[in-house]
Amino acid sequence: MSDIPRDPMGRPATASDLGSFEGESVLTAPAPATRELPMQEWDESTLVLGIETSCDETSAAVVKGGREILSNVIISQGDLHGEYGGIVPEVAARAHVEALTPVIGEALLRADATFWDLDAVAATIGPGLIGSLLVGVSEAKAIAAVLELPFVGVNHLEAHLYSNLLVDPDARFPALALIISGGHTLVVHAVDHGDYDILGSTIDDAAGEAFDKVARFLGLDYPGGPEIDRMSLLGNPTAVRFPRAMSGEPGFDVSYSGIKTAVINHVRKLEARGEPVVVEDIAASFQQAVVDIQVAKTLAAADHVGAERVFLCGGVAANSGLRQGLATGCAERGIKMTVPPLELCTDNAAMVAACATAMIRRGRTTPLDAAPHPNLPLTGG
Numbered sequence: 001m002s003d004i005p006r007d008p009m010g011r012p013a014t015a016s017d018l019g020s021f022e023g024e025s026v027l028t029a030p031a032p033a034t035r036e037l038p039m040q041e042w043d044e045s046t047l048v049l050g051i052e053t054s055c056d057e058t059s060a061a062v063v064k065g066g067r068e069i070l071s072n073v074i075i076s077q078g079d080l081h082g083e084y085g086g087i088v089p090e091v092a093a094r095a096h097v098e099a100l101t102p103v104i105g106e107a108l109l110r111a112d113a114t115f116w117d118l119d120a121v122a123a124t125i126g127p128g129l130i131g132s133l134l135v136g137v138s139e140a141k142a143i144a145a146v147l148e149l150p151f152v153g154v155n156h157l158e159a160h161l162y163s164n165l166l167v168d169p170d171a172r173f174p175a176l177a178l179i180i181s182g183g184h185t186l187v188v189h190a191v192d193h194g195d196y197d198i199l200g201s202t203i204d205d206a207a208g209e210a211f212d213k214v215a216r217f218l219g220l221d222y223p224g225g226p227e228i229d230r231m232s233l234l235g236n237p238t239a240v241r242f243p244r245a246m247s248g249e250p251g252f253d254v255s256y257s258g259i260k261t262a263v264i265n266h267v268r269k270l271e272a273r274g275e276p277v278v279v280e281d282i283a284a285s286f287q288q289a290v291v292d293i294q295v296a297k298t299l300a301a302a303d304h305v306g307a308e309r310v311f312l313c314g315g316v317a318a319n320s321g322l323r324q325g326l327a328t329g330c331a332e333r334g335i336k337m338t339v340p341p342l343e344l345c346t347d348n349a350a351m352v353a354a355c356a357t358a359m360i361r362r363g364r365t366t367p368l369d370a371a372p373h374p375n376l377p378l379t380g381g
């Protein structure tokens with residue numbers, strides 16, 4: 001037994017003490033040559049199992065050659081969190097534990113594949129809720145270790161970009177991408193695989209967060225984005241002129257917390273005056289303000305980099321007004337816009353597997369001792 005600090009039971013006193021083991025830890029030992037997969041072995045038939053558990057969707061997918069979705073099973077926890085009006089991290093993590101193994105089984109079944117057909121196992125490693133990330137990353141590592149396959153820890157924001165590459169055979173980098181979700185709002189110049197230049201972001205609330213908070217205030221169900229979208233179709237988008245914060249300012253940053261407050265103040269004023277609150281009109285006016293702000297900033301960024309392509313992705317990319325508004329602006333400029341179907345806008349494992357395949361092609365697999373990172377930034381590499 002090596003000479004490291006031990007507790008009375010003979011166990012290493014702390015995990016960090018393991019680092020003083022002589023020689024390599026089993027977890028950090030380099031893979032034997034037989035496990036190294038030279039780039040030319042990665043081809044159109046490469047099968048990657050993707051796992052996504054960063055937030056409140058449990059998903060597993062099998063993707064072939066980085067582009068062909070053989071299966072993409074998604075279980076949403078929306079109903080579980082609905083009664084609380086927002087995500088409860090502990091509830092989310094427990095639900096992932098229950099759902100993940102059956103979801104993986106179903107993904108393999110639908111892909112007509114077995115574990116032994118896989119070439120790599122990938123999971124979202126951040127950003128996200130730490131308890132939720134741990135469930136997916138731990139299971140992916142376990143499968144990879146048992147099958148002696150490479151493990152790939154995928155950045156969730158980078159994965160959203162790949163939802164565009166999955167739906168359009170012509171889609172490729174460089175592109176100006178708007179990644180707009182419940183946790184992030186980023187305007188990114190995606191120059192190439194792994195080469196990302198963040199041009200703008202929200203300085204306060206993410207767009208999806210603003211949708212969810214406004215919906216909650218208006219008494220709509222969780223998640224609020226789809227509810228506001230649905231209500232908007234029935235309302236008048238010019239009924240209330242909510243502020244378009246930072247519109248006139250240079251740069252590509254946005255701010256959404258002011259509009260949320262403006263909605264709350266507007267409703268309180270109506271109530272104080274005893275005037276009717278027409279939820280459909282408020283939802284439509286709020287959505288229009290978000291769309292106007294985000295479309296203007298995204299198109300300005302596209303002009304700035306001379307983009308020929310725009311990728312729209314992330315949960316809020318499911319929004320009908322945003323899809324329409326950005327499509328119109330891109331068409332006017334002769335820019336080709338790609339936007340995934342709704343089930344690939346919100347969180348899913350197909351985009352994780354696709355992103356992982358591109359990483360593997362660049363020789364970027366992840367050691368089994370890598371930890372999930374709740375605030376992982378989009379750095380590429």
Ligand code: KG4
Pocket residue numbers: 055180181182183184207208209211212223224225226229314315316317318319320345346347
């Ligand atoms: O990408 P995603 O599934 O999870 C995160 O990575 O955050 O995005 C979820 C967000 C939620 O805030 C949800 O309300 C929003 O996407 N969302 C929408 C729509 N569908 C989902 N927001 C506006 N309109 C929609 N149709």
Ligand code: ZN
Pocket residue numbers: 156160181182314315346347
């Ligand atoms: Zn997401």
